[in-house]
Amino acid sequence: MTSLLHRSAIVPLLFAGFAAVPFVATAIEQPFWISFFARILIYAIAASALNLALGYGGLVSFGHALFMGLGSYAVALPAFHGIASGWVHLALCIIASSLIALGVGAISLRTSGMAFIMITLAFAQMGYFLLVSLKQYGGDDGLPVAATSQFGSVDLGSTRPLYATALVVLALVTWWMAKLRAAPFGMALRGARQNARRINAIGLEARRLRLVAFVISGAICGMSGLLLANLNAFASPSSLAWTVSGELIVMVVLGGIGTVAGPVIGALVFLGLEEVLKGLTEHWMVIFGPLIVVMALVGRRGIVGLIDLWPRAPRAAAPAVLSEGGA
Amino acid sequence: MSSLQTEGLVKRYGALLVTDHVSLDIRAGELHAVIGPNGAGKTTLINQLSGELPADEGRIVFDGQDISALPVHQRARAGLLRSYQITSIFEEFSVTENAVLAALAAKRSAWRFWAPMLGDVVAREAAAAALTAAGLATHADALAGELAYGQRRQLELAMALTAQPKFLLLDEPMAGMSVQESAAVTTLLRGLKGRYTILLVEHDMDAVFALADRISVLVYGSVMFTGTPDEIRAHSEVRAVYLGEETA
Numbered sequence: 006m007t008s009l010l011h012r013s014a015i016v017p018l019l020f021a022g023f024a025a026v027p028f029v030a031t032a033i034e035q036p037f038w039i040s041f042f043a044r045i046l047i048y049a050i051a052a053s054a055l056n057l058a059l060g061y062g063g064l065v066s067f068g069h070a071l072f073m074g075l076g077s078y079a080v081a082l083p084a085f086h087g088i089a090s091g092w093v094h095l096a097l098c099i100i101a102s103s104l105i106a107l108g109v110g111a112i113s114l115r116t117s118g119m120a121f122i123m124i125t126l127a128f129a130q131m132g133y134f135l136l137v138s139l140k141q142y143g144g145d146d147g148l149p150v151a152a153t154s155q156f157g158s159v160d161l162g163s164t165r166p167l168y169a170t171a172l173v174v175l176a177l178v179t180w181w182m183a184k185l186r187a188a189p190f191g192m193a194l195r196g197a198r199q200n201a202r203r204i205n206a207i208g209l210e211a212r213r214l215r216l217v218a219f220v221i222s223g224a225i226c227g228m229s230g231l232l233l234a235n236l237n238a239f240a241s242p243s244s245l246a247w248t249v250s251g252e253l254i255v256m257v258v259l260g261g262i263g264t265v266a267g268p269v270i271g272a273l274v275f276l277g278l279e280e281v282l283k284g285l286t287e288h289w290m291v292i293f294g295p296l297i298v299v300m301a302l303v304g305r306r307g308i309v310g311l312i313d314l315w316p317r318a319p320r321a322a323a324p325a326v327l328s329e330g331g332a
Numbered sequence: 333m334s335s336l337q338t339e340g341l342v343k344r345y346g347a348l349l350v351t352d353h354v355s356l357d358i359r360a361g362e363l364h365a366v367i368g369p370n371g372a373g374k375t376t377l378i379n380q381l382s383g384e385l386p387a388d389e390g391r392i393v394f395d396g397q398d399i400s401a402l403p404v405h406q407r408a409r410a411g412l413l414r415s416y417q418i419t420s421i422f423e424e425f426s427v428t429e430n431a432v433l434a435a436l437a438a439k440r441s442a443w444r445f446w447a448p449m450l451g452d453v454v455a456r457e458a459a460a461a462a463l464t465a466a467g468l469a470t471h472a473d474a475l476a477g478e479l480a481y482g483q484r485r486q487l488e489l490a491m492a493l494t495a496q497p498k499f500l501l502l503d504e505p506m507a508g509m510s511v512q513e514s515a516a517v518t519t520l521l522r523g524l525k526g527r528y529t530i531l532l533v534e535h536d537m538d539a540v541f542a543l544a545d546r547i548s549v550l551v552y553g554s555v556m557f558t559g560t561p562d563e564i565r566a567h568s569e570v571r572a573v574y575l576g577e578e579t580a
Contacts, residue, residue, distance in 0.1 A: 181445075181446075184445075184446050184447075184448070185445055185446070187448040187449060187450070188444055188445055188446055188447060188448060188449055189433075189436050189441065189442045189443070189444045189449045189452070190442060190443055190444060190445050191445075191449075192425070192429065192433050192442075192449045193433060193436075193437065193442040195422075195424070195425075196422045196425065196433055199422045199423060199424055199425075200420055200421070200422055200423075202384075202416075202420060203416075203420045203421065203422065203491075204437075205384075205403075205404040205405050205408070206382065206404060206405075206408060206413070206414055206416075206420070207408060207413075207433070207434045207437040207438065207491060207495060208405050208406075208408035208409045208437045208438055208440070208495060209405055209437045209442055210403075210405045214442075
């Protein structure tokens with residue numbers, strides 16, 4: 006543990022860095038950085054939520070943008086009708102995304118593999134077109150958030166409280182995901198991914214484990230949508246677009262599927278690279294695409310998998326690898 | 333007292349009758365072997381007993397309760413545990429993690445979302461006991477996916493044992509094992525005998541005749557004869573159909 010570059014230090018370093026962002030941004034007078042990193046934190050929450058279903062559960066959901074969108078509209082719709090209470094927004098967000106996840110999961114989990122991917126995509130598209138058709142709420146132009154979420158005296162509409170909230174939520178989610186990974190439910194869920202037949206044979210029910218994971222995943226993803234709507238002061242059907250679901254999957258895979266730190270690193274690298282490359286050239290996709298392909302080819306466990314290859318602390322016994330341990 | 337009974341169990345694949353009105357009566361505490369040539373429908377029979385295949389006709393009664401309509405996990409909770417012919421373990425987990433997960437599942441306490449699974453002392457003790465019984469205690473920390481073939485079979489058994497079953501369905505536990513490995517499993521099963529009711533499907537005739545209290549001979553999906561090992565040896569039709577090669 007002497008070296009700061011040792012992998013067990015990755016998550017604390019990452020969060021220390023996130024915590025420093027507002028202060029650094031203020032010091033160098035680049036307030037844009039705060040909202041940019043807030044976006045990274047929000048996508049990291051969504052990617053961590055997806056990782057519960059995708060990485061732990063092996064459920065390739067191609068429709069998680071649906072839950073981000075639900076979370077966004079759980080702010081925009083009440084606000085449109087003059088309700089600014091953050092508690093109402095939060096309750097609506099959690100209830101709506103859990104219930105929809107329950108329905109979508111109950112139906113989708115009757116299938117597996119390619120059919121599961123297509124059904125989750127289809128549900129997200131249904132949500133997309135439903136919101137586009139709601140002309141009184143802006144239709145495909147989207148809906149400006151008339152009143153951002155007020156939690157007592159805290160207004161998520163201003164950047165700093167939002168940033169702090171997103172950071173705390175991400176920290177709690179990451180902590181829980183680390184605990185959950187080794188807890189009985191997480192082990193059973195990961196076991197069901199490896200061998201569903203055996204999970205049933207020892208007296209558990211693979212489908213029920215997956216459904217619960219899908220609902221938790223959907224609810225957390227919904228919270229990221231709530232934060233996003235406050236950050237942008239805008240909710241749009243485009244946040245439910247299938248490309249968003251795809252980006253979330255890329256973040257998880259890029260960072261390290263099934264690992265705790267992976268989705269956070271994935272969101273940071275994905276959005277960071279996008280921003281940097283956009284500054285370099287208009288045709289940033291030409292560089293970005295191949296980079297993602299290379300990353301997917303190089304490491305089975307993405308960037309976290311590469312960090313695992315990092316020279317270990319000089320000792321005989323190999324410490325638990327990041328992808329397996331609690332980090 | 334009978335532990336598990338089947339009454340007129342039938343399974344068809346199209347026109348093919350794979351299980352042909354099988355009626356078995358397995359007494360509590362006995363080790364009952366099912367033998368028969370390849371394609372006789374032994375694994376199909378086990379799959380119907382464990383609940384992985386629905387039977388087309390007939391009833392399965394376990395501990396006096398009709399379980400014909402119960403899904404796999406509910407039969408497992410009722411104490412009907414199985415091992416697989418093709419090894420079925422959690423390859424990315426350690427041997428201990430495999431066994432502890434099985435122990436927790438049996439206690440129905442897998443729905444916990446915070447404290448680490450390996451911190452559950454009771455489940456760890458149950459797992460350790462089962463691993464010792466299965467002869468795997470020395471490999472407790474190994475990754476299941478890196479075990480040798482015979483050891484994987486031992487882990488299968490250990491996982492069924494951690495659940496503290498009433499009834500074990502063992503589908504060819506010695507398939508593909510070396511002579512030494514299958515001798516070790518025979519010793520292990522002899523130790524389990526009497527403590528659990530066991531239905532054993534096995535091709536290794538030495539093991540079957542050494543272990544079984546009673547043997548049922550399955551031919552073309554139907555039970556041709558049920559009897560003690562001595563009766564089976566003496567039965568001319570069984571010898572002709574199945575043991576013929578050995579006596580010729």
